[in-house]
Amino acid sequence: xxxxxxxxxxxxxxxxxxxxxxxxxxxxxxxxxxxxxxxxxxxxxxxxxxxxxxxxxxxxxxxxxxxxxxxxxxxxxxxxxxxxxxxxxxxxxxxxxxxxxxxxxxxxxxxxxxxxxxxxxxxxxxxxxxxxxxxxxxxxxxxxxxxxxxxxxxxxxxxxxxxxxxxxxxxxxxxxxxxxxxxxxxxxxxxxxxxxxxxxxxxxx
Numbered sequence: 001x002x003x004x005x006x007x008x009x010x011x012x013x014x015x016x017x018x019x020x021x022x023x024x025x026x027x028x029x030x031x032x033x034x035x036x037x038x039x040x041x042x043x044x045x046x047x048x049x050x051x052x053x054x055x056x057x058x059x060x061x062x063x064x065x066x067x068x069x070x071x072x073x074x075x076x077x078x079x080x081x082x083x084x085x086x087x088x089x090x091x092x093x094x095x096x097x098x099x100x101x102x103x104x105x106x107x108x109x110x111x112x113x114x115x116x117x118x119x120x121x122x123x124x125x126x127x128x129x130x131x132x133x134x135x136x137x138x139x140x141x142x143x144x145x146x147x148x149x150x151x152x153x154x155x156x157x158x159x160x161x162x163x164x165x166x167x168x169x170x171x172x173x174x175x176x177x178x179x180x181x182x183x184x185x186x187x188x189x190x191x192x193x194x195x196x197x198x199x200x201x202x203x204x205x
Contacts, residue, residue, distance in 0.1 A: 041128060042113070046084065046097040048126040049115030053086035056097055060085060062197065070196055071189050077103045078189035083197070086115065094118055096194065099128065102186035106178045107131035110140075114149070114187055116194045122152040125187065137179035145173055145180075149187060156191070159184050 046056045067080035081099040088094050095117035102110050108131055115123030125146055132138045139145060149157075154168040159180050165171045172180040 042099070045113035045126040045128055046086070046115075049113050049124045050086040050095060050097055052088070053094060053097075054089040055087045057085040057087055057093075062096070064193075067193055070193050075185065075189035075192060078186050079103075080190065080193050081111070083193075095123065096197070098190045098194070100186045100190045101129075102182045102189070104178070104182040104185065105130075105132055106137050106176070106182075107133065110179070110182050110186065112183070112186065114190045116191065120153055120191075120194065122149055122154075122187070122191070124150040125183070132176065132179045137173065137176040139173050139176060140179050140183055145171075154191075155195070156188050157184050 043056075047053070050056075062083040062085070064080045064083055071078050071080070079101045081101055083099075084097045085093045086095045086097055095115060098114050098116065100112060100114060104110075109129060110127070110132070111129035112125050112127045114125045117123055127141055130138065130140060132140065148165070148170050152168070156168070158169050159172050159177070160166070160169045161172050161177070162169070163171070170180065170184050
């Protein structure tokens with residue numbers, strides 16, 4: 001009996017070791033392609049929210065370590081992951097491409113890129129991570145929702161279910177108010193952080 005137990009234990013240990021080695025090998029093989037794909041996705045999102053930019057100065061991305069202090073009260077559940085200067089052909093900063101995450105989506109974290117010009121105009125958004133309900137919250141990726149965030153110049157946007165949203169309002173996705181609120185809250189968090197960036201309209205030093 002004891003020999004059988006030992007034998008079974010050794011077999012299980014062997015299987016575990018082989019599985020661990022296999023997972024490690026798969027990780028080593030896939031980590032670089034995944035990292036490259038992530039970088040390409042981010043680059044496409046930057047260009048999507050800042051079409052007029054000639055380049056993005058990733059080497060001089062802003063320090064966002066204190067972003068949580070700016071957002072901690074009104075925008076709990078939101079975080080600023082990255083703020084990249086958008087440059088024109090002369091190398092002048094014309095705004096920022098900001099990566100924002102809001103944890104209040106129906107399916108969990110929603111991460112998107114948003115563009116804000118130097119004068120505080122919202123240039124648009126593009127999603128990096130969206131795991132909402134198919135046919136409902138996933139419709140946030142559709143242009144009729146995303147395009148509402150283009151050309152807005154407001155300190156804060158509100159979500160409405162009205163068919164004719166006001167200048168500072170975003171029409172909610174039908175049957176997906178949670179997703180609509182989460183995205184809009186994330187955008188508002190990004191705008192709030194933007195106003196603390198030195199050198200922007202209304203910014204602080």
